[in-house]
Amino acid sequence: MTDDTGDDAGDDSGGDAPDDDATPDPDSSDDDLSLDRFHEALEAEERPVATASEVARRLGTTQAAARDALAALVDRGDVDRLDVEADPVVFYPRDWGALASRERVVAFPKRREIVVDRPTQYTRARLSQFAQLVDTTGTEPGTRGYLYRIRQEDVWAAPFDDAGALVDALRSVLPRRFEHLEEWVRDQWRRAHRFRLYTHADGYVVLEAASENLMGNVADQHLDDDHLRAPISDTEAWVNEDAVAAVKRALYDAGYPVEDDRDLETGDPVEIDLTTDLREYQATWVETFLDRKSGVYVGPPGSGKTVAAIATIAGVGGETLILVPSRELADQWREELLDHSTIDPADVGLYHGGTKDVRPVTIATYQIAGMDRHRSLFDSREWGLICFDEVHHVTAPVYSRTAEFQSRHRLGLSATPVSETGSEEDVYTLIGQPIGADWDSLFEAGFVQEPEVEIRYVPWRDETARNEYAAADGRERRRLAAENPAKVEEIRYLLAAHREKKALVFVEYLDHGDAIADALEAPFISGETPHHERAELFRRFRAEDSSTDGTDGDGLDVLVVSRVGDEGIDLPNAELAVVASGLGGSRRQGSQRAGRTMRPTGSALVYVLATRGSSEEEFAQRQMRHLGRKGVRVRETNVAE
Ligand SMILES: Nc1ncnc2c1ncn2[C@@H]1O[C@H](COP(=O)(O)OP(=O)(O)OP(=O)(O)O)[C@@H](O)[C@H]1O
Incomplete structure (x- = not known):
């Protein structure tokens, strides 16, 4: 198959350096540098960032003059600087849009894929409305490639008023028109607007089809007898109140997601x-x-x-039931x-294994909410809103209640x-459509700290350990690689290298956790740690350490955690995560662990330790590729023997 690739969107203007607006300003000093001239220097360097000495060389001035001039641009807000430890400071234009001529978009319409090199914010924001980012390549800022795919669900959930607006958005990012792709998008859009549920003036729920044929064929074929009570017209039917979820699910499965306009x-x-x-983006979500x-x-x-x-609870304004995966999250x-x-x-009110208190806003765990004997929780108040935290944790009994x-x-x-939740149809039909922002734009805007992820390949400590691994099989093999004793030294080294950072060390096996905790003289939190102890340790970890703030606090700098630390627990000052073992886990686990350090402040470093020459190498790469797809950069380093 030859791909119908598009032309380069705009490279032809690549050499088109902006005009130098340089009628010299008599008042300006010699070190005045216009933004345009800085762009010129970048163009000449063929890089999106430059050091002061590179700028000096390109502009034929001294390094000191270039540094002063760049500082003036930074002060004016035109340029940003990045201080890379052990490397010279680099400068780059704040307005990346000025380098838009470097963007390159290629479409593969048959696969419904779009590859964009160096996309602008605009392009990424547009694409994220109707396509999924599935992969990123390249590591240099501003030179990364992005692969997007348009799936039917993305079109179904696209935030547009009509197909025309959606197609306009598609055209605005593609280098040229692709008739078939546009047709497919229109068709998917149409499918998502063929059936609608609404509340009749008399209070009951009505299913409305766009045509008699759809009601007669699609609905009749896919719905059970007890889903609909009676026809109202050729295109409308009275829906059995208990069957609303089932109707939505059946039509979704048939490829006709239902618009839900009920009161x-x-x-x-x-x-x-x-x-x-x-x-701003939060306000958009809530709206x-x-x-x-x-x-x-x-x-x-x-x-x-x-x-x-919380803003949504205030917006709906009614009693709310919040469901969460763990007690710690309920407290949080x-x-x-x-x-x-x-x-x-x-x-x-909190409602879980420890306390059962139903109040206008009640927070319960999925575990309790799924139990038959706690069914009354759902009926005990007129909940106007049910909020499902970490939706991939919703259990089957909770889904059936949600129905x-x-x-x-x-x-x-x-x-x-x-x-990627593994229950996409349930989430979509029983809870709702995704509402979200492009991750990268959040990283870039600085609302979320993009983690720096590094896989460190750790050698075996000695021949004996390597041979033991070679002789073992199955689970034992995996455990030996996970517990490679050389990792303890590596963790010590990493913690020492980042002494000022609060660190979480993640482990898979309890024995491994105990061993590392002993070696580091740090506490270990596992599923066996009682809830009150976990809460106390997390509190101490959040607290300032006595050694850094001079007070007599009981703060902790290092915590070793098993899977219980994987998600949701808010540890705002965890700036360093070391994944010591757990490389057999899911892709989701990898990104959640990295996520523990994604916080609005401080730097975020994630080290993933994998034993060299073991299956962990591949696991680490696979897990981290998952992060790469979200736009996170991943480095790899070999630890010397
Ligand atoms: N609009 C805002 N203004 C100021 N701070 C905010 C705002 N929104 C969130 N934060 C802060 O950012 C941090 C993370 O917010 P929040 O806990 O809502 O994120 P989250 O997406 O729910 O995280 P997680 O997935 O880990 O549960 C918190 O410390 C919160 O107080």
């Missing part, structure tokens, strides 16, 4: 106002949700989904609610794209 219950009112100003009445906020860890969810949710809103603490609660607003939160 939903808002629940008994609850007094709550947000006290934190939302960031979109309130408009659609259901949806899933998808953003990297630390991107402010919880805060946006309560604190965030109190921190970011005016809610009366007496209105917030009964289709008349409430439903909000999911996820750091994992819905397409």
Whole structure:
């Protein structure tokens, strides 16, 4: 198959250096440097960043003069600087758009894939509305390649008023028109707007089809007898209240996702106002949700989904049930609610293994919510909103209950794209469509710290260890590679090299955790650690250390954690993560661990240790490729024997 590749979008203007607007300004000093001349220097260097000495060389001035001139541009806000430890400072234009001529877009319409080199913010923001970022390549800032794929679900969920606007968006990023691709997009769009649920003036739910034929053929064929009560017209039918979820699921499976325009219950009112100003993208998430009445906020860890969810609770304004995967997260949710809103603490209840307190806003664990004997939780109040934190943790019993609660607003939160949750159809039909931002733009805007990820290949400590591995098989082999004793030395070295950073060390096996914790004289938190002890250790980890703030605190700098630390626990000052073992885990686990360090402040470093010459090498690469797809850069280093 020859791919129908498009032309280069704009390289022809690549050599088109901006005009030098240089009628010399009599008042300006010799070290004045226009932004255009800085661009020229970059063009000449053929790199998106340059050091002061490179600029000096290109412009024929001294390094000191170039440094002063660049400092002036930085002061004016035109240029940013990046201080790379052990490397010279580099400068780059704040407005990357000025280098837009370097963007290159190639479409593969048959595969519905789009490859973009050095995309501008505009292109990325546009593409993320109707395509998924599936891979990134290259490591230099500004020179990375991005691979997007347009799937039917992406078109179904695209935030446009009509197909024309969607096709316009598609055309605005592609180098030329691709008739077949546009046709396919229109067709998918049409499919997602053929069936609609709405609330009749008399209160019951109606399924409306765009044509008699659709009602007669598609709906009749795919729906069960008890889904619909009675026809109302050739294109409308009265839906059995209990069957709303089933109707949505059946038509989704048939390739006709249903638009849901029903009036939903808002629940008994609850007094709550947000006290934190939302960031622009958060405000957009909340607006979109309130408009659609259901949806899933998808953003990297630390991107402010919880805060946006609190704004949503205030927006809906009714009693809310929040479901979370663990008790620790329940406690954390309560604190965030109190921190970011005016809610009366007496209105917030916790419902889990430790306490069962139903209040206007109640936070419960999935485990309890899924138990039959706690069924009443769902019926005990007029919940207007049910919020599902970490949606990929929703269990089958909770889904089946959710199916009964289709008349409430439903909000999911996820750091994992819905397409990777393993239950995409359930999430889409029972909770809602994804609402999200392009991860990269959040990294770039500085709202979330992009982690620096490095895979470090650690040699075996000695021949004996290597031979033992070679002689073992199966699980034992995996364990030996995981517990390679040379890793302890490597962890010590990494912690010493970043003494000022709070560090989390992740392990897979309890024995390994104990051994590392002993060697580092640090506490180890595993599933066996009682909840109150976990909470206390996490609190101490969050606290300032006595050695750094001069107070008599009981802060901790290092925590060794097993899978319990994998997600959701907010450890805002974890700036360094070492993944010591756990390379047999899922792709999701890899990105969650890295995610633990993605926080708005501080630097974020993730080291993944893999034993050289073992299956861990491949596991590490596979897990980290997953992060690469999200736009995170991954480096690899061989540790010397
Ligand atoms: N609009 C905002 N203004 C100021 N700080 C914010 C805002 N939104 C979020 N934050 C802060 O950023 C941090 C991360 O926010 P939040 O916990 O909502 O992220 P999250 O996406 O839910 O993270 P996770 O996936 O880890 O649960 C928190 O410390 C929070 O207080």
